[in-house]
């Protein structure tokens with residue numbers, strides 16, 4: 001027991017350091033809205049500065065001045081990064097922010113390796129060998145210093161954010177940047193100060209931890225992971241939960257050491273547990289108002305030009321056959337990195353899931369393939385297949401959290417889980433054969449010996465073929481329906497669920513395919529030497545794969561090719577170090593790559609590949625090349641200028657297509673006893689209603705009456721709703737939103753929830769697509785292409801959307817966007833249509849047209865329509881019946897003219 005207590009007390013040093021770094025992360029997040037993945041690396045640089053100056057290291061200063069300078073270096077680095085990079089990222093996508101801080105981490109890491117090397121340095125306790133005794137256990141002065149500093153900074157930060165103007169400005173900027181800007185709050189003073197504070201805390205933590213863990217570039221940089229896990233629990237805002245979890249983590253790890261638990265388990269399991277707890281507390285769909293509106297990275301069309309493919313393939317094969325073995329090795333590196341980059345494109349570029357696990361997946365694929373060869377003696381192809389399949393299974397496990405966690409939190413979760421894979425499998429001597437490694441048999445495919453030692457060119461050609469097939473598969477995916485699903489989920493999860501896309505299914509599909517590509521890369525490369533080695537599949541490898549793919553262009557296969565060609569050990573690096581004889585330049589290349597990541601994130605976050613495209617079109621403009629008139633140009637001439645008044649609405653000649661199998665007048669949607677509460681607020685209280693095919697029922701009521709919440713409850717967007725909901729005679733109470741949509745419940749949202757970065761056509765096609773799970777695999781080979789069908793064509797014509805079909809939705813005016821939302825809804829052929837304030841923001845004549853359209857949804861489409869609307873004129877002119885809600889309860893219902901005359905209704909609207 002005493003020993004256990006002692007180990008717990010020893011763990012307070014590490015725990016305090018986690019808490020300190022995590023506090024810095026919280027300060028930076030509260031001050032600038034950015035999660036700083038380079039926090040550990042900043043601390044590491046501050047620690048090296050301290051070690052350089054400290055008399056116990058390689059300097060001559062006593063501890064306190066050296067500590068002060070080390071902390072000052074951390075502070076300066078934090079401020080510098082804000083000034084040079086972060087202040088330009090305020091309107092960037094979440095991914096650009098994550099990659100920028102990861103890029104800074106890589107930069108600092110490579111600078112430290114260049115200057116200090118990787119050998120560990122140890123120090124004696126900084127504050128002497130003094131100690132105090134607590135209940136028989138010993139606490140050293142160093143541990144005490146860490147704890148006191150953590151406590152003091154915890155109190156200081158609480159007061160700063162609660163009591164000072166700077167803290168209040170920071171809260172205002174985080175919660176509502178537009179409103180804060182409107183009252184003149186500038187983000188920069190809070191940004192600079194909190195980044196400086198973050199840097200100081202990181203350096204403090206790093207320096208105080210040197211006597212405990214030693215000083216190496218990698219270990220201190222990776223302290224960011226447990227610190228992130230601690231911060232995650234307090235959602236990066238809570239100061240005391242962060243400190244408590246940081247300390248608990250350190251203590252738990254120390255106690256586990258007492259039980260002689262495997263070091264891999266100690267370093268990964270505790271915070272994997274925290275991550276699991278956070279995942280369980282997440283939600284399957286984001287709540288109302290939680291959908292991101294920031295611009296997402298651009299994505300290519302997925303079109304493939306056979307001539308380009310043929311030229312590249314020819315060049316690659318010629319190079320690998322004609323040039324030296326070092327070139328073959330560089331080509332193999334390029335192909336393997338290219339496959340990893342393709343895996344990032346699928347999961348991050350297309351599906352929008354910031355995942356940092358590609359190297360762990362590749363390592364696992366390599367591990368299974370190598371063991372299948374060495375232990376089971378299976379043939380090359382079977383081993384590669386097994387490696388790929390097992391990576392897919394692991395990918396589904398790592399992707400599991402993505403169903404409930406999103407954005408930057410997912411980056412932390414995947415980082416944590418991939419560190420667990422690295423520690424528990426790839427670095428375990430019992431698994432990987434220790435110093436003997438895993439001896440594998442030679443690669444033979446269809447009778448051709450591919451042994452890379454004897455035939456490096458053959459193996460290189462094989463790798464290039466696999467890369468080319470992977471690239472074609474990813475392009476196919478983009479053009480198929482599963483690619484559209486990914487993009488819909490990336491753009492708007494609530495919108496995707498409303499048209500029947502399984503958000504969880506799409507995310508898992510993307511994770512599986514991405515893991516398959518990474519696993520394939522690993523499985524093939526396991527055979528490049530006679531002894532397979534897994535030590536290179538580190539978290540840093542995952543981070544640089546993500547960063548360089550984003551630099552290349554995360555939405556473009558060409559971006560992956562760029563990343564592969566310029567990767568470490570790839571063809572460009574080989575050319576520079578071998579052909580130009582500049583091998584000493586390697587360390588500088590690593591530093592240059594880190595700088596490139598930062599530059600691209602600030603100036604062209606869509607990727608370098610788009611810069612090339614822009615240069616090509618500039619050249620095409622300046623060179624006297626005869627160009628064909630473009631279809632777009634012809635279209636522009638034919639179409640009236642955007643924004644011009646089109647005169648009176650033309651008479652409609654086509655009707656909306658009738659939904660099959662719905663008989664007018666039969667009940668479609670029946671709800672009883674619906675009740676929704678948010679904490680102590682009862683938003684909807686015992687509401688019952690029945691909707692029949694062909695009728696329009698209005699729902700009116702003052703602001704906050706519970707109208708939207710009722711719609712959410714009926715359509716499955718409010719999972720905690722009580723009561724029964726029947727749709728066409730079937731109890732659908734337990735079904736999630738996307739399954740209700742598939743049964744024929746269509747809805748619109750107050751803020752539309754369109755897929756803003758897709759065209760109107762792609763928005764409609766997403767609703768029209770089949771929901772087959774098979775398409776995730778089929779699209780890789782045979783993407784199914786289709787266009788609007790007859791019914792949606794008619795809807796588009798009625799809604800006058802033809803000229804907008806290929807316009808990106810974000811570029812349309814609000815009225816057109818509303819029409820696009822209705823076209824997307826009609827594509828679902830819904831039997832029940834639930835419209836949430838669809839006429840808001842329309843002018844008088846637009847409102848009349850919209851009212852006619854809502855009627856047409858009932859009269860022509862044959863659907864049962866529930867119309868939530870504030871405009872009483874629209875309600876009176878359109879609805880057969882009206883339900884009035886007030887404080888969540890039905891206070892009246894019946895024909896509009898009667899209901900709107902009732903005194904209770906007038907009182908609810910106008911007050912007594």
Ligand SMILES: Nc1ncnc2c1ncn2[C@@H]1O[C@H](COP(=O)(O)OP(=O)(O)OP(=O)(O)O)[C@@H](O)[C@H]1O
Pocket residue numbers: 287678681682683701702703704705706707708709710
């Ligand atoms: N996520 C939430 N958390 C807590 N309270 C909520 C949440 N969503 C809605 N509410 C509360 O539930 C009640 C009903 O809100 P709801 O948005 O459904 O009303 P509404 O009639 O649609 O209002 P409006 O006409 O302004 O859109 C309000 O008191 C609102 O503050």
